[in-house]
Amino acid sequence: MPINDEFQLTFVQRVHDTRLTNVFTYQQTSADGTGDAKLALGTGWFASTAHADYVALLGPKWTDKCAAIRKLNVPGQDYFRVEASPDVGGAVDTLNPATAIQLVMYPAGSGPGQQGSVYISGAPTGDEDRNNLAQPRHATYVAWSAKFIIPIINSGYTFQMGLPSRPFIAAGPGDPPDPPGQSALAFRPFVLSDVRVPLTKIRSRRLDTRC
Numbered sequence: 403m404p405i406n407d408e409f410q411l412t413f414v415q416r417v418h419d420t421r422l423t424n425v426f427t428y429q430q431t432s433a434d435g436t437g438d439a440k441l442a443l444g445t446g447w448f449a450s451t452a453h454a455d456y457v458a459l460l461g462p463k464w465t466d467k468c469a470a471i472r473k474l475n476v477p478g479q480d481y482f483r484v485e486a487s488p489d490v491g492g493a494v495d496t497l498n499p500a501t502a503i504q505l506v507m508y509p510a511g512s513g514p515g516q517q518g519s520v521y522i523s524g525a526p527t528g529d530e531d532r533n534n535l536a537q538p539r540h541a542t543y544v545a546w547s548a549k550f551i552i553p554i555i556n557s558g559y560t561f562q563m564g565l566p567s568r569p570f571i572a573a574g575p576g577d578p579p580d581p582p583g584q585s586a587l588a589f590r591p592f593v594l595s596d597v598r599v600p601l602t603k604i605r606s607r608r609l610d611t612r613c
Contacts, residue, residue: 405433408474408566409443414467417499417524424520428561429589435558440471444484446556452549457489461496464524495527503535504598505547509565509590521604535599547595564591
């Protein structure tokens with residue numbers, strides 16, 4: 403598979419027996435390495451420092467199940483699944499699965515609505531203070547957010563997380579799209595990251611793969 407191919411990686415987890423997912427988009431930024439690109443991305447994800455912090459920072463009612471990877475912009479692509487160990491959160495206690503900490507990533511020159519979010523469920527109860535991220539824990543999650551924008555390098559492949567490409571740019575919210583073949587929007591790699599202090603509420607997210 404050539405350079406600039408895009409992949410969707412869906413990281414499947416359980417928190418208090420509720421199934422949750424984080425969905426990431428990666429672009430292949432290198433020439434082909436050894437073996438299948440989807441396998442390299444999946445196994446590279448489980449070896450990444452971003453994944454390691456799920457295990458180190460979340461509570462014992464959090465566990466991972468698998469990563470499901472598919473190539474984007476190619477019709478009919480099935481998910482390729484890489485099973486987790488599985489791992490269990492190494493912290494104490496666990497917030498309910500609907501309570502999430504929002505990590506935010508930005509591409510270069512981003513405008514309103516041009517950002518990515520990772521909603522982290524399974525944080526320890528001590529990380530919450532009146533529905534906000536506890537101030538002493540803020541720096542820890544800022545450091546974690548930065549690890550998501552570190553490229554995954556595995557089996558001779560390199561992958562960068564970002565916002566997926568789009569076939570057109572609409573003039574504004576609610577406006578019709580430009581004609582096909584005009585104003586394509588390229589993949590935008592993330593270059594900055596941060597964390598939101600207010601916690602947010604999410605629902606269990608499902609997809610057409612099972613772990």
